[in-house]
Amino acid sequence: MPDIEVLIGGRSFLVSCQPGEEHFLRSAAQHLDNEAQPLIASMGRLPEAKMLLMAGLMLADKTAAQEDEMRQLRERVAELEGRPAPEAQKVEVPVIPPQVPETFAEIAARVEALAERLEEKLQSEVV
Numbered sequence: 281m282p283d284i285e286v287l288i289g290g291r292s293f294l295v296s297c298q299p300g301e302e303h304f305l306r307s308a309a310q311h312l313d314n315e316a317q318p319l320i321a322s323m324g325r326l327p328e329a330k331m332l333l334m335a336g337l338m339l340a341d342k343t344a345a346q347e348d349e350m351r352q353l354r355e356r357v358a359e360l361e362g363r364p365a366p367e368a369q370k371v372e373v374p375v376i377p378p379q380v381p382e383t384f385a386e387i388a389a390r391v392e393a394l395a396e397r398l399e400e401k402l403q404s405e406v407v
Contacts, residue, residue, distance in 0.1 A: 284309075289316035289331045315339050 281296045286309035297305045315335035320326065326334070 286313075288313045289320050289326075289335065291328060291331075311339060312336065 282299060282302055283294050283296050284302055284305050286293050286295055286306065288309055293309075295305060295309070312332070312335050315338040316331055319331060319334050319338075
């Protein structure tokens with residue numbers, strides 16, 4: 281078993297862990313140290329046991345709050361997943377009446393005829 285040295289509240293501790301779990305141990309020790317540092321800053325030097333107890337309690341409080349929030353979020357997700365699917369809404373899409381394309385084609389033919397006549401007049405005047 282590897283022995284890892286961790287620093288908590290300015291004090292060094294030698295802790296054993298399973299092979300491959302060194303990263304988790306260091307991470308947990310860092311969390312504990314993050315809680316211990318403000319305690320030491322506000323209360324001064326504390327006995328080792330009290331410092332570790334207080335830091336552990338602060339972490340436990342944070343964990344309990346996160347577990348409560350997680351429970352509430354899971355309940356909310358379950359509530360949302362339990363709702364029936366909303367009914368499909370009927371959407372009306374406007375349809376172009378069949379006479380509109382015919383009217384456009386007729387207008388286009390007239391415009392082309394007028395353009396040809398105009399072109400013929402212009403050519404006859406130029407000549």
